[in-house]
Amino acid sequence: MTSTPRTVDxxxxxxxxxxxxxALDTGASLLAADAGADAELERRGREFVAAAWRRGWxxxxxxxxxxxxxxxxxxxxxxxxxxxxxxxxxxxxxxWRAQLDELDVTPxxxxxxxSHATAVLELYRLLLRLPPLEPLDEPQQxxxxxxxxxxxxxALLAKAEATGFPEEAEALTAKAQxxxxxxxxxxxxxxxxxxxPDAPGVCRIGVEPPYEQxxxxxxxxxxxxxxxxxxxxxxxGFSTVVGFEADLEVVELLxxxxxVQAQTAMTKAEEAxxxxxxxxxxxxxxxxxxxxxxxIGTRLARAxxxxxxxxxxxxxxxxxxxxxxxxxxxxxxTTTSRLRGVTDAAGWTQGADAxxxxxxxxxxxxx
Numbered sequence: 001m002t003s004t005p006r007t008v009d010x011x012x013x014x015x016x017x018x019x020x021x022x023a024l025d026t027g028a029s030l031l032a033a034d035a036g037a038d039a040e041l042e043r044r045g046r047e048f049v050a051a052a053w054r055r056g057w058x059x060x061x062x063x064x065x066x067x068x069x070x071x072x073x074x075x076x077x078x079x080x081x082x083x084x085x086x087x088x089x090x091x092x093x094x095x096w097r098a099q100l101d102e103l104d105v106t107p108x109x110x111x112x113x114x115s116h117a118t119a120v121l122e123l124y125r126l127l128l129r130l131p132p133l134e135p136l137d138e139p140q141q142x143x144x145x146x147x148x149x150x151x152x153x154x155a156l157l158a159k160a161e162a163t164g165f166p167e168e169a170e171a172l173t174a175k176a177q178x179x180x181x182x183x184x185x186x187x188x189x190x191x192x193x194x195x196x197p198d199a200p201g202v203c204r205i206g207v208e209p210p211y212e213q214x215x216x217x218x219x220x221x222x223x224x225x226x227x228x229x230x231x232x233x234x235x236x237g238f239s240t241v242v243g244f245e246a247d248l249e250v251v252e253l254l255x256x257x258x259x260v261q262a263q264t265a266m267t268k269a270e271e272a273x274x275x276x277x278x279x280x281x282x283x284x285x286x287x288x289x290x291x292x293x294x295x296i297g298t299r300l301a302r303a304x305x306x307x308x309x310x311x312x313x314x315x316x317x318x319x320x321x322x323x324x325x326x327x328x329x330x331x332x333x334t335t336t337s338r339l340r341g342v343t344d345a346a347g348w349t350q351g352a353d354a355x356x357x358x359x360x361x362x363x364x365x366x367x
Contacts, residue, residue, distance in 0.1 A: 007034040008041055015121045016128055024121055031117035041120060045077075046085040048127040053089065056133030059099040064206050064237050066126060074123045079103040081123075095203060133233075134240065134330045136202045150249060153179050157257035161264070166357035169261060176257075180226065180250040200319075200326045201245050204238045205230075205252060210282075212237070213337070214289035215259065221297030222255045227319060229327045231334055242327045244319060262292050265354035273346070287347030288354070295355035 007030055015027030031037050052062055059082050066074050083105050153176050160172035207216045216232040219239050223230040228243030228251050241251055266288050273284065342348065 004034060004036045004040050007031065007037045008044060011037075011041075011117075011121065012044075012124075016125050024118060027121050028114050028117035031120070032113040035113075041117075042081070042084065045081045045120070045124060045127075046088070048124055049081050049085045050089070052127055052130050055130060056135040057130055058096060058136065058204065059103065060206070061133070061204055061236065061238060062127070062130070063099075063103070064208065065130070066123065068208065068237060069126060070122060071119075073108060073119050074126075076104060076106060076108040077119060077123050079105050080107065131236075133236070136204070136240075149179055150253075153250065153253060157253060161257055161260040166265075170357050173257070173261070176254070180254065200242055200323045201248055202240060202242050202326070202330070203248050203252070204240050205255060206238050207232060208237050211286050211289045214286065214293050217290065218258060218262075218293035218296060219251075219255050221293060221300055222258065223251050224297075225300035226251050226254070227316060227323065229323055231327065231331050240330070242323050242330070244323070258296065262289060262351075262354065265292075265357070266351070269347075269350040269354065278346075281344065283344040284347035287342045287344035288351035290342045291348040291351030292355045295352045299355070 011027035011030040014030070015024045031041060049062075062078060062082075063075065066078050082100065082103060086100060156172050156176040156179070160169040160176065163169050163172070205219060207219060212234065216230075216234075216239055219241070220230045220232070223239075223241050223243065226243070226247045228241050228247050230239045230241045232239045241248060243251065266285060269288060270284070
């Protein structure tokens with residue numbers, strides 16, 4: 001009688017190193033016929049997860065890839081594996097722990113034994129083929145309680161996303177930007193006065209289809225305006241953002257909020273297009289979001305020039321040097337790319353108008 005580890009070995013040999021559906025069926029049949037193989041199969045899955053961490057991946061990164069390439073059942077299988085592997089993992093930082101907390105760990109099986117084995121093998125195929133990523137060294141200390149400033153920023157952006165009035169959204173977002181700038185300067189001054197200032201940190205922010213090029217441009221603009229730098233990896237669906245922790249937090253907040261506001265504005269623009277007898281098109285949406293990102297970047301860059309007084313410039317300049325040095329170490333070679341599919345004049349015009357409504361006015365100087 002075939003031993004359980006041998007069953008798993010044979011299934012893996014048949015299914016994991018090829019894209020053939022026939023090979024996948026062969027592997028799943030072997031596993032379905034041997035109920036004793038379940039524990040070994042799950043143990044091998046934990047090993048695949050640990051290997052992904054060693055190659056620089058984080059839980060949210062793998063979740064994005066599985067969501068993009070597979071199905072909900074694979075996501076649930078992945079979440080269960082990640083949580084099962086966590087007790088054997090090395091100590092991780094607060095961002096990592098937050099990613100674990102966001103996972104849906106609802107127990108699941110994909111139908112009968114054959115269907116379940118098929119889904120497991122499909123997931124393991126993906127995990128096995130994940131390429132190496134730049135490792136993110138995260139501080140081990142836990143974050144303190146969220147500041148009152150960040151709580152106010154979250155509330156303002158939530159209101160900006162919810163309102164149906166562009167002028168109100170603009171005012172709310174402008175106020176949030178002012179608070180973000182103050183928060184960043186306060187943190188920079190505290191760090192400069194400390195005996196051992198913190199080094200720049202790193203996080204990954206999902207930039208997912210559709211229209212991911214325009215979204216990457218938007219994230220880059222938000223990062224630059226908040227003293228961070230972003231590098232987009234199109235193949236794996238995220239940008240790596242380098243900056244000090246307080247700035248990384250507001251970049252995540254603002255980028256997420258702007259995506260919501262852009263989607264709301266684009267939906268309204270498309271409704272107006274349909275009312276005028278024109279069908280909505282992919283090129284309209286691509287052009288809309290590209291213009292939105294471009295105009296947001298312009299306005300943020302202008303605002304950034306006047307947001308601090310001259311005596312604070314050396315503090316922020318030293319932080320910019322540190323951020324750039326960290327980015328260059330992680331990504332010694334980067335390339336630029338041109339936006340594709342930006343050919344719809346109406347989409348571009350309305351996207352630019354939406355950015356004017358959604359984003360900040362010039363702010364008064366922070367003394």
